[in-house]
Amino acid sequence: MLTVKKILSFIIISVLISCAPTKIDETVTFENRPAVKIDNREAILDHHASNNTTATQAGNDVSLQRDKIDFSSAGQIQNHMEFLASDKLQGRDTGSEGLEKAAEYIEYNFQKNNIAPYFSSYKDTLSNFDKPAYNVVGVVEGNDPVLKKEFIIVGAHYDHIGIIQAVNGDSIANGANDNASGTSIVLELARYFGRSKTNKRSIIFALFSGEEKGLLGSRHLAGRLKAQSVNLYTMLNFEMVGVPLVDKDYLMYLTGYEKSDLADISNKYAGEKLVGFLPTAKEFNLFQRSDNYPFHQDFNVPSQTFSTFDFTNFDFYHKVGDENSLMDFAHMANLVNRTIPVIEGIANAPTDEIKYK
Numbered sequence: 001m002l003t004v005k006k007i008l009s010f011i012i013i014s015v016l017i018s019c020a021p022t023k024i025d026e027t028v029t030f031e032n033r034p035a036v037k038i039d040n041r042e043a044i045l046d047h048h049a050s051n052n053t054t055a056t057q058a059g060n061d062v063s064l065q066r067d068k069i070d071f072s073s074a075g076q077i078q079n080h081m082e083f084l085a086s087d088k089l090q091g092r093d094t095g096s097e098g099l100e101k102a103a104e105y106i107e108y109n110f111q112k113n114n115i116a117p118y119f120s121s122y123k124d125t126l127s128n129f130d131k132p133a134y135n136v137v138g139v140v141e142g143n144d145p146v147l148k149k150e151f152i153i154v155g156a157h158y159d160h161i162g163i164i165q166a167v168n169g170d171s172i173a174n175g176a177n178d179n180a181s182g183t184s185i186v187l188e189l190a191r192y193f194g195r196s197k198t199n200k201r202s203i204i205f206a207l208f209s210g211e212e213k214g215l216l217g218s219r220h221l222a223g224r225l226k227a228q229s230v231n232l233y234t235m236l237n238f239e240m241v242g243v244p245l246v247d248k249d250y251l252m253y254l255t256g257y258e259k260s261d262l263a264d265i266s267n268k269y270a271g272e273k274l275v276g277f278l279p280t281a282k283e284f285n286l287f288q289r290s291d292n293y294p295f296h297q298d299f300n301v302p303s304q305t306f307s308t309f310d311f312t313n314f315d316f317y318h319k320v321g322d323e324n325s326l327m328d329f330a331h332m333a334n335l336v337n338r339t340i341p342v343i344e345g346i347a348n349a350p351t352d353e354i355k356y357k
Contacts, residue, residue, distance in 0.1 A: 093162025095131030
């Protein structure tokens with residue numbers, strides 16, 4: 001028979017185990033892994049979705065903006081980033097085992113957050129690369145019988161440059177800012193829409209490989225969707241968003257700012273100056289240097305990139321120093337929360353208001 005002392009010891013150990021922080025075990029297969037709940041913000045999503053009739057019914061009426069959304073958190077972002085930019089993934093070079101692990105992580109997150117595969121599976125094999133490499137493509141179908149036939153793509157590339165020349169013994173180019181940050185933003189936006197289902201238009205969530213090899217993943221997907229005659233409304237890309245802009249009165253800049261009214265539309269739905277113009281982005285022609293560009297070429301619809309890398313706030317582009325220790329997870333969560341009303345507004349607008357000028 002157990003003594004009182006042994007019973008008390010057993011109770012104390014059980015309590016300590018139940019209170020231990022949850023952490024993703026990278027050795028567990030994605031198919032068998034239980035869902036991990038980072039914090040209690042899922043209840044906030046349920047509350048927000050239940051009070052979302054104004055956006056669903058009114059679409060582009062700014063006067064009906066809701067309270068500030070508090071969905072994503074620094075902890076949730078950190079959870080994504082610590083996996084995607086870890087040394088175990090060896091810099092996520094296209095065609096590498098590390099990128100394969102990243103693809104599995106994205107696929108796992110899509111599965112647990114009600115994102116359906118757009119094709120027969122989440123992984124879409126690149127047709128323009130000589131090693132097995134994949135885009136990961138999911139979709140949340142629109143809830144309007146007519147508007148669901150139009151598509152919005154929300155995307156980012158999840159590959160990086162892998163192993164490079166060592167600096168102080170470190171040869172892994174982890175690619176935290178470039179572009180585990182954009183990937184994490186897309187995963188959080190997918191998590192929101194996968195659970196809320198508040199979009200009238202259908203939203204494709206696409207994570208691209210091969211960006212660092214010449215936009216190969218986005219070129220492959222753009223060509224495949226074009227061959228299917230997909231009715232693409234707009235493509236919204238996220239690139240290098242891990243640290244805040246410096247001395248700007250807006251949160252993000254938009255590449256190709258002057259080419260369309262996307263910035264104005266975004267700011268309307270945000271209810272603030274969320275998106276601005278960065279002259280340096282135009283000077284270096286960033287519009288043509290990220291995964292938005294193949295969709296612009298193939299569909300000629302507004303296809304642009306949101307970024308917070310302003311050439312002064314981050315010194316480790318394509319270097320081994322692009323590490324999670326330099327990332328601002330609270331900034332990234334804030335970006336997600338302030339972008340949700342923008343994408344919701346675009347998805348629910350009764351007319352195609354985003355146009356090239």
